[in-house]
Amino acid sequence: MSVIExxxxxxxxxxxxxxxxxxxxxxxxxxxLHVTIISRDGELKIIGAQxxxxxxxxxxxxxxxxxxxxxxxxxxxxxxxLSLSFDxxxxxxxxxxxxxxxxxxxxxxxxxxxxxxxxxxxxxxxKMIVFGIGPAGTGKTYLAMAMAITALKNNExxxxxxxxxxxxxxxxxxxxxxxxxxxxxPYLRPLYDALYxxxxxxxxxxxxxxxxxxxxxxxxxRGRTLDxxxxxxxxxxxxTPAQMKMFLTRIGFGSKxxxxxxxxxxxxxxxxxxxxxxxxxxxxxxxxxxxxxxDNNDVVRHPLVQKIVKAYEDYENKKTKKxxxxx
Numbered sequence: 550m551s552v553i554e555x556x557x558x559x560x561x562x563x564x565x566x567x568x569x570x571x572x573x574x575x576x577x578x579x580x581x582l583h584v585t586i587i588s589r590d591g592e593l594k595i596i597g598a599q600x601x602x603x604x605x606x607x608x609x610x611x612x613x614x615x616x617x618x619x620x621x622x623x624x625x626x627x628x629x630x631l632s633l634s635f636d637x638x639x640x641x642x643x644x645x646x647x648x649x650x651x652x653x654x655x656x657x658x659x660x661x662x663x664x665x666x667x668x669x670x671x672x673x674x675x676k677m678i679v680f681g682i683g684p685a686g687t688g689k690t691y692l693a694m695a696m697a698i699t700a701l702k703n704n705e706x707x708x709x710x711x712x713x714x715x716x717x718x719x720x721x722x723x724x725x726x727x728x729x730x731x732x733x734x735p736y737l738r739p740l741y742d743a744l745y746x747x748x749x750x751x752x753x754x755x756x757x758x759x760x761x762x763x764x765x766x767x768x769x770x771r772g773r774t775l776d777x778x779x780x781x782x783x784x785x786x787x788x789t790p791a792q793m794k795m796f797l798t799r800i801g802f803g804s805k806x807x808x809x810x811x812x813x814x815x816x817x818x819x820x821x822x823x824x825x826x827x828x829x830x831x832x833x834x835x836x837x838x839x840x841x842x843x844d845n846n847d848v849v850r851h852p853l854v855q856k857i858v859k860a861y862e863d864y865e866n867k868k869t870k871k872x873x874x875x876x
Contacts, residue, residue: 555606557592557595557606558592563616563617566622569627583598608634611643612626615643629662648670650692651695653746653748659695663846663847669692672840673693677804680841682811682825683811683847686848686854690809694711694744697711697779706777708778710779713783714792740781741753773799778805780800787817789817790823793824794824813862845858
C-alpha cells in the first residue's frame with residue numbers, strides 16, 4: 550500500500566475552529582481515517598493511503614468552508630462529515646448549510662444537519678401530511694416547529710396547532726394541582742420549550758393570546774375541523790388507533806399536518822396497539838402523504854446520544870432475531 554501526501558490551505562483565523570479544543574477534531578479524523586495530519590505555515594499536510602487521504606481532504610475542506618461561513622464547528626459536524634466520506638458524498642455538508650429554514654429569536658439559523666433531516670424538510674414542503682419517524686434527538690419536532698413558524702410568517706397558514714397525547718412516561722404522577730391548563734402543561738412542556746427558543750417567549754405569549762398559536766392535548770381535537778392551519782402531532786407513538794384516525798380526519802382545506810413519533814419509546818399499556826404503527830400500514834399507499842424515516846445517523850444531540858440509540862437498536866435487533874429463531 551503506497552503512502553501519499555495531500556496538502557490543503559487553511560486560513561489562520563479558522564484554524565482554531567476547525568481543529569477544535571485540544572485538536573480533538575483533527576485527532577478524530579486521524580483516528581477514523583488512519584491518516585496523519587501535520588499543520589505548518591497555513592497548510593495542512595495529510596499523509597496516508599490514497600483513498601484515506603482523499604477522504605480526509607474532503608472532510609477538512611468542508612469543515613474549513615463551514616468555518617468561513619461563520620459556523621462553529623461541532624463534534625456532530627465532524628462525525629457526520631466522516632460518515633459521509635465513506636459514502637464518497639462530497640459537498641453534502643455545504644449543501645445542508647445552504648438550507649436555512651428560519652432563525653431563532655437570537656439570530657441562530659435553523660437548518661437540517663443531516664441528509665435524512667433535509668429529506669424530512671423537503672417532504673414537509675411538498676406533501677400535505679408527513680410522518681416523521683425516528684429516535685430521540687433527530688430533530689423531528691424541532692424542524693417541524695421551525696417549518697410551522699416559517700409558514701405562519703409567510704402567510705401560508707393562519708394558525709399553528711401543536712398537540713400531543715397526555716400520557717405519562719411509565720410513571721403514575723397522580724393528581725396535579727391547579728386548573729385544567731396547569732394539569733396539561735407538564736405534558737406539553739417540550740413544545741413550549743421549542744417555541745420559546747425559536748420565536749421568543751413574548752412573541753409566543755402574544756400569538757397564543759390572539760389564538761394564532763394553540764398548544765393543546767390531543768383530546769381537545771375531537772369534533773373540530775382545522776382549516777388553513779399548520780398542525781403538529783408530537784409523540785404519536787402514544788396514540789391509540791382511534792385517536793390517530795380522529796386526528797387525521799380533523800384536517801380541513803389549506804392545512805398541513807406533521808405527525809412525529811419514536812416507535813421504540815411507547816408509553817401505552819403493554820397490550821395496547823399504537824395508532825402510529827397502524828397508520829403507517831394503512832396509509833403507506835395514499836397519495837400526498839409522505840414518510841420520513843430517520844435513524845441514529847440523524848441524531849444531532851450530544852454524540853453520546855447517538856451511541857445510546859445505536860446500542861439500543863442493536864439490542865432490539867438481537868432480541869428480535871432470538872425470538873424469530875425460537876418461533
